[in-house]
Amino acid sequence: MQILANIVVLTSLYALVASGYVLVYKVSRVLNLAHGELMILGAYLLVATSAGIASDPLVAIALTAMFSIVVGLSVYLLLMRKMTGQPVLAAVLTTVALGILLRGAMVLIWGPQQLNVGAMISFDNASIALTDSVRVSTAALWLVVCTFLVYLGLLAFLHMSRWGMRMRASGQNALLAAQRGINLHTVYALAWTLSTFSGSLAGVLVTLDSRIDVNMAVIGLKAFPAALVGGLDSLPGALIGAGVIAALEVLLIHYVNPLLSDVVPFLVLIAILIVRPWGLYGTKEELNRV
Amino acid sequence: MTDILEVTDLEVTYQRSIRALHGVNLRVAKGQITALLGANGAGKSTTLRAISGFIGLDNARVTAGNVRYLGEDITGLQLPKTIHKGIVLVPERDKVFTNLTVAENLEVVSTTRAEGSNWRQIEEEIFVCFPRLAKLRNKPAGLLSGGERQMLAIGSALVCKPNLLLIDELSLGLAPVIVDEIIERLRDIHARTDLSILLVEQSAAVAFALASYGFVLENGKVELEGATQDLRTNQKILELYLGTGSAGRADYLANARRRREERANV
Numbered sequence: 001m002q003i004l005a006n007i008v009v010l011t012s013l014y015a016l017v018a019s020g021y022v023l024v025y026k027v028s029r030v031l032n033l034a035h036g037e038l039m040i041l042g043a044y045l046l047v048a049t050s051a052g053i054a055s056d057p058l059v060a061i062a063l064t065a066m067f068s069i070v071v072g073l074s075v076y077l078l079l080m081r082k083m084t085g086q087p088v089l090a091a092v093l094t095t096v097a098l099g100i101l102l103r104g105a106m107v108l109i110w111g112p113q114q115l116n117v118g119a120m121i122s123f124d125n126a127s128i129a130l131t132d133s134v135r136v137s138t139a140a141l142w143l144v145v146c147t148f149l150v151y152l153g154l155l156a157f158l159h160m161s162r163w164g165m166r167m168r169a170s171g172q173n174a175l176l177a178a179q180r181g182i183n184l185h186t187v188y189a190l191a192w193t194l195s196t197f198s199g200s201l202a203g204v205l206v207t208l209d210s211r212i213d214v215n216m217a218v219i220g221l222k223a224f225p226a227a228l229v230g231g232l233d234s235l236p237g238a239l240i241g242a243g244v245i246a247a248l249e250v251l252l253i254h255y256v257n258p259l260l261s262d263v264v265p266f267l268v269l270i271a272i273l274i275v276r277p278w279g280l281y282g283t284k285e286e287l288n289r290v
Numbered sequence: 291m292t293d294i295l296e297v298t299d300l301e302v303t304y305q306r307s308i309r310a311l312h313g314v315n316l317r318v319a320k321g322q323i324t325a326l327l328g329a330n331g332a333g334k335s336t337t338l339r340a341i342s343g344f345i346g347l348d349n350a351r352v353t354a355g356n357v358r359y360l361g362e363d364i365t366g367l368q369l370p371k372t373i374h375k376g377i378v379l380v381p382e383r384d385k386v387f388t389n390l391t392v393a394e395n396l397e398v399v400s401t402t403r404a405e406g407s408n409w410r411q412i413e414e415e416i417f418v419c420f421p422r423l424a425k426l427r428n429k430p431a432g433l434l435s436g437g438e439r440q441m442l443a444i445g446s447a448l449v450c451k452p453n454l455l456l457i458d459e460l461s462l463g464l465a466p467v468i469v470d471e472i473i474e475r476l477r478d479i480h481a482r483t484d485l486s487i488l489l490v491e492q493s494a495a496v497a498f499a500l501a502s503y504g505f506v507l508e509n510g511k512v513e514l515e516g517a518t519q520d521l522r523t524n525q526k527i528l529e530l531y532l533g534t535g536s537a538g539r540a541d542y543l544a545n546a547r548r549r550r551e552e553r554a555n556v
Binding site for chain 2: 178
């Protein structure tokens, strides 16, 4: 049973991070390879907020969420906006550069050592007993709840609100969207903002559960196979992809060798790229990926 | 009669080097349907795209000439500004969002806040124009037939509240019975509103059924223009776009036979 709980928690983490990849890819066909760094930036923002502005954990987290929205919006307006209408490869390479820049900047500002964010905002990460034999940490429980709410919110937004529909429409045919008067810049800015918000949320929650250092951006890279297994442009697909990767990872760590944990997602990635390159639920014709 | 649109000596260049239009001149009279005829590659679509505005992705530019709309110079104006002015295009290919339902296709169209809250009424108006769409409202547009897609595309263009509707290839690839229905619907809409329409067509029959004035485009230039009743009897049009019926085909066969004999004699 403990294994099942671990799978659910890890699925939530991968799914929450993967939703960021999916949002940006679905709407603008750009693969955001800086997503892992943006995610950790969210966690460092919490460090900054708790140190400088608010000491109450909830206030600090709320402020961090607001800052992450500002970060997402600035990334689009200052950087990716110029890439609209350029070849997708240029945009993807820009995100690679952005990731490297962010990584360097974070080391310069917060240093290379590990920080204990939970202690800084006096967050009590007590272990909660769900049943006699199953225990999860408070942060992990929050992670599961937040992932559920974020997916529910995103799916409702994409399918029921007019701007959500416009995001789906622009992803399908950007030219036609422009010809129907939809402002592509607004749509893309919205996608980047939502993506950075969910990424930062994941960053905050995962660092509350452990400690934070820049190398945790690799979680972003490990969640990418989850997005791709499900199909890069499908949110439900990302959820299922995250489940597949998380289950395999937890089971292999438990029954075979803990050292496999970093390898499993990429083995699955290669397998799915060979068998079904558009993913389990992706759009089949979208194969001109970078 | 005043002109809603006046295009003078328009030249368009793709990718900074490929010239698609070589000085196109045409006018659309207010409240009238005007047809733009021409074969493949004559520059019809480019003309419409240039009027309705390019976006960065197109890598195209108006290099000479100008476009006047309601007396105002709008040359090189980009999307979505042209839409706000009331110029709306029904594109040739990829004219609906295939992953959205019929109702969603109508709803995503950019509207003002007031229209947005009045949304049900707008949707009903479109369904009155195209009753067939009402039954399909929850069906994904990707599953529609070509004719239904064309109706949906015209419907969602109408949601933009156009003064000037540009339609690229109304009848291409559609069954004749569907074309008749769409022509009927467009006539209805045109009769009820003061909409001006610029119609691009390969089929002269469809163009003559709808339009009152026509331009014939060839190799990026207007070769011929006139009221459609005059064009209808024009010998050149008959040859180029209508075919001349069985008599013409007999001629062609006779010509081919004569050429073969000539070659054999040499």
